Amino acid sequence: MKSRQVKVIGPYKAVIEEVEVPKPRSHEVLIRVRAVGVCRTDLELFSGKYALPVVLGHEVCGVVVEVGDLVGSVEIGDKVVVECTMGCGYCPECISGRYNLCINYRGKWADGILIGAYSDYICVNERAVHKIPESISDVEGALIEPTSVSLRAVKRANVSTGDSVVIIGPGTIGLLSLQAAKALGATQVILIGTPRSEYKLKLGKELGADITVNIEEESAVETVLHVTGRGADAVIIAASNAAKVLDTALDMVKPGGSISIVGLSGGETAPINSDKIVFKDVSIYGCFSSPNVWENAIKLVSNGLVRVKPLITHVLPLVEFEKAFRIVSERKEKVIKVVLKP
Numbered sequence: 001m002k003s004r005q006v007k008v009i010g011p012y013k014a015v016i017e018e019v020e021v022p023k024p025r026s027h028e029v030l031i032r033v034r035a036v037g038v039c040r041t042d043l044e045l046f047s048g049k050y051a052l053p054v055v056l057g058h059e060v061c062g063v064v065v066e067v068g069d070l071v072g073s074v075e076i077g078d079k080v081v082v083e084c085t086m087g088c089g090y091c092p093e094c095i096s097g098r099y100n101l102c103i104n105y106r107g108k109w110a111d112g113i114l115i116g117a118y119s120d121y122i123c124v125n126e127r128a129v130h131k132i133p134e135s136i137s138d139v140e141g142a143l144i145e146p147t148s149v150s151l152r153a154v155k156r157a158n159v160s161t162g163d164s165v166v167i168i169g170p171g172t173i174g175l176l177s178l179q180a181a182k183a184l185g186a187t188q189v190i191l192i193g194t195p196r197s198e199y200k201l202k203l204g205k206e207l208g209a210d211i212t213v214n215i216e217e218e219s220a221v222e223t224v225l226h227v228t229g230r231g232a233d234a235v236i237i238a239a240s241n242a243a244k245v246l247d248t249a250l251d252m253v254k255p256g257g258s259i260s261i262v263g264l265s266g267g268e269t270a271p272i273n274s275d276k277i278v279f280k281d282v283s284i285y286g287c288f289s290s291p292n293v294w295e296n297a298i299k300l301v302s303n304g305l306v307r308v309k310p311l312i313t314h315v316l317p318l319v320e321f322e323k324a325f326r327i328v329s330e331r332k333e334k335v336i337k338v339v340l341k342p
């Protein structure tokens with residue numbers, strides 16, 4: 001049996017190749033991929049900046065078609081999603097539960113980090129596989145990964161009942177973080193975006209944001225201080241210019257509050273006034289990947305506390321991956337999440 005896969009062989013050059021479908025080993029699960037989300041990471045890998053060749057894709061939903069002889073957690077026919085960082089399972093970080101920081105895999109794409117889901121089939125260790133209910137559709141299932149990332153960012157900022165939360169950046173992670181914050185009991189969520197993201201702010205409002213701020217029309221800091229009094233309990237930075245907005249986030253957070261940084265800034269640096277961190281006694285959390293939250297993320301989606309469907313703006317066949325990348329990078333049309341179907 002053959003499996004098609006999208007393999008990047010050079011900068012912005014990818015081919016669809018056919019390979020033999022792997023046979024699952026003892027603890028492995030063979031999954032027929034039904035849907036895979038297009039992530040900014042895929043575009044980064046497509047640019048060829050990292051190790052080549054590489055098969056793209058990590059936001060995956062599929063069905064188990066074969067299991068290794070020792071697999072006990074899932075069965076053939078189960079609908080599943082796959083966690084992207086798994087770790088070796090043996091190092092001190094893995095044993096302590098921080099398997100996203102596995103010392104045996106850090107710094108290398110592909111090893112220990114799930115990629116390769118732009119394929120008909122993937123074969124993964126059962127430790128990374130989570131069963132989802134049939135009520136979650138295939139394309140919705142592809143958004144469990146960003147939901148998990150968002151839930152973790154919100155939890156890391158200690159969001160709880162009655163809190164005010166600022167979300168900077170209304171993209172996929174921002175819109176999911178907003179809903180996760182609400183699900184954890186936040187009573188006041190302020191979503192901040194640019195004029196270019198007006199349609200996302202509007203969607204944010206429909207998904208539960210109490211206030212949306214277009215930074216061109218009003219001062220986000222003033223608005224946050226006006227509605228919260230002393231500042232927000234937590235600020236989630238889900239924007240792609242994270243370095244630049246950190247100083248602003250420090251103006252928005254209340255003394256003793258928390259900031260989670262989940263957006264990347266592509267190595268960019270920006271000045272910050274670190275005294276604000278000191279005098280406000282602020283906690284700042286980095287949020288890499290999504291360990292230990294997948295089961296809860298699945299429950300949030302299956303119970304409708306987090307709605308992923310409104311974020312899916314495009315569904316395309318896998319073979320049109322280059323068109324999907326154009327849609328995401330050019331942003332000529334209203335785009336939030338693009339999902340591919342092998």
Ligand SMILES: [Zn+2]
Pocket residue numbers: 039040041058059145146
């Ligand atoms: Zn992703």
Ligand SMILES: [Zn+2]
Pocket residue numbers: 087088089090091092093094095099101102103104
């Ligand atoms: Zn490890």
